[in-house]
Amino acid sequence: MNSQDELSSVAPLHRLAPKSLYIHIPFCESKCFYCDFNSYVANDEVKRDYTNSLLKELTLIREAYFPNGDRPRLDTIFFGGGTPTVLPLLQWEKIAAFLHDQFSVDQKTEWTVEANPGSVNDSVLGELKQFGVNRLSFGAQTFNEILLLAIGRLHSVRDIEKSVELAMQAGFGRISLDLMFGLPDQTLTDVRESVRRAVGFGLGHISVYGLKVEDGTPFAKWQQSGHLHLPEEDAEAAMYEEVRQLLQEAGLMQYEISNFARAGEEARHNLTYWHNEPYFAAGAGAHGYVHSRRYENVKSLLRYQQMLDGGERPLEALSAVTAKEAMEDSVILGLRLRxxxxxxxxxxxxxxxxxxxxxxxxxxxxxxxxxxxxxxxxxxxxxxxxxxxxxxxxxxxxx
Ligand code: SF4
Known part of the structure; x- marks a missing residue:
């Protein structure tokens, strides 16, 4: 053990037991043009095999950190992706039954599922609620039909409205919408209109992100060939300021650089990250932080399955976080918060x-x-x- 490891082993933060779990569902109906997340278009058989592997990984995690058979308490669970709601209900049932059996999960657990507008219906929402899901996060991105097409989203503005209405009717009291700004040829007027429409639902939480062009995406290719017309830096900064002002006028406090909420509606799961507290993570490409180690899972679905079939944690990388790095992380993440x-x-x-x-x-x-x-x-x-x-x-x- 080197001196930095010794330091990391004594940081009180690194003795905390994680109380949050992130689960990555790497499936989407199609790929958006800006997206570099680990997600794939796949059939039901692949999704079934993935679910089985996921349960194997969760078992290994539980056994590694709770060898005496305790059911670890989870304060927050977050299913991200990808589009978790494209997972067939049968697979959801298996995962939910497993979580309730192997972990301590109850009504106080904040259980969030990311969803795309148009990817939910009455029965999916009803089932999710039965499983214990109590928070939904919809990727709306914009209320402009042309922009939705331009960024490769499959859903329409009507799908956003319908999905939010269905979620409210199903009894979900906590719903969040994601919006984006800095989209191709987007104007300040469009940003204002999208915020106005989002605010119109009266939801408790809205996240707003500026578009980043990531390597390997169609947008990166089009930018290189001069076919992507993004707003200038100044225009983008003006959009962000406008968003901040409009959302706060609507009673949604900016509690983080990209996140706005009514009091008590903040995303507790994400606060775990910004407080630099530990969390478990499972799924292809997922990143976790447990004790003094950050880990990253393999991204390939095949490799993920093969490693778990061999009884091995599907780790791509495992790195020690020194006491010094942990302090830097606490400041850098904490400064994101109001x-x-x-x-x-x-x-x-x-x-x-x-x-x-x-x-x-x-x-x-x-x-x-x-x-x-x-x-x-x-x-x-x-x-x-x-x-x-x-x-x-x-x-x-x-x-
Ligand atoms: S729905 Fe989300 S995860 Fe899926 S391709 Fe689009 S941006 Fe990426």
Missing amino acids: EGVNKSAFLAHHGVALDEAFGDVILPLIERGLLQEDEDRIVIPSRYYSLANEIMVRFLGNS
Whole structure:
């Protein structure tokens, strides 16, 4: 064990038992033009085999971390993808039965499922609710039909409306919508209209992301050949500011750089990440953080299945997080939040005061107005959210 491992083994954060579980469902009906997520178009047989492998992985995780047969308590479960709702109900039944049997899951568990508009109907929603799912996150992206086509989404604006209505009728009290800005030829007027339509549902949570062109996607190819016309940087920044203002006027507080919620509607699962707390993750390409290790699963469905058939965890990479890196992560992730980095939580997680670890970085940023500090926290003033990455990077390699 080297000295950094020794340090990491004593960070109190690394002794916490994860209470959150991410499950990756890597299937979609088709690929959106901007998407580099690990997702595939597949038939029911592939989805069945994947589900069986997933249960094997969850068994290995439970046995590895709870060898005495305890059923670990889960405060949050998040099914992401891909499009989890393209999984046939039979496979959902198997996964839900397994989770209830092998883990401690109850009504207090925040159980989120990502869904695409148009990928749900009465019976799917009714079943999900029966399983214990109590939060849905719909990828609406925009309320402009032409833009939906331009980014390769399969659903229509009517599908968004219908899916949200069905989810409300099915009794889901917690529904979130994802929106995007900076789309090809998108205008500020369009962004305003999409926010207005999203707000019109009266939901408790909305996430808003700027488009990023990722390598290997059709958008990357079209950008290279000059066929993708994205808004200029200034126009994109104006869109973000407009979104922030409109959502906050509608009563949705910006609690994170890309996330807005009514009080009490914040995504508890995602708060686990931003608080730099540990979480289990299962599924092809999923990333987890347990004790002092971050792990990444293999992306290939075939390799995933083969490794699990051989009784092996499907790990692509496993890396030790040193005490220093864990402190940097806590600051960088925490600064994404409106609540900022809590000094008491930092001390409890790392056994070192925030000022002691980063005082020489924090002070100059405060002097320039890029950070604000009070007795128990540091925060990025919301007017500087567009500079968040530049501010966060100052904390790397400095503790
Ligand atoms: S639905 Fe989501 S995961 Fe699937 S291709 Fe589109 S963006 Fe990617």
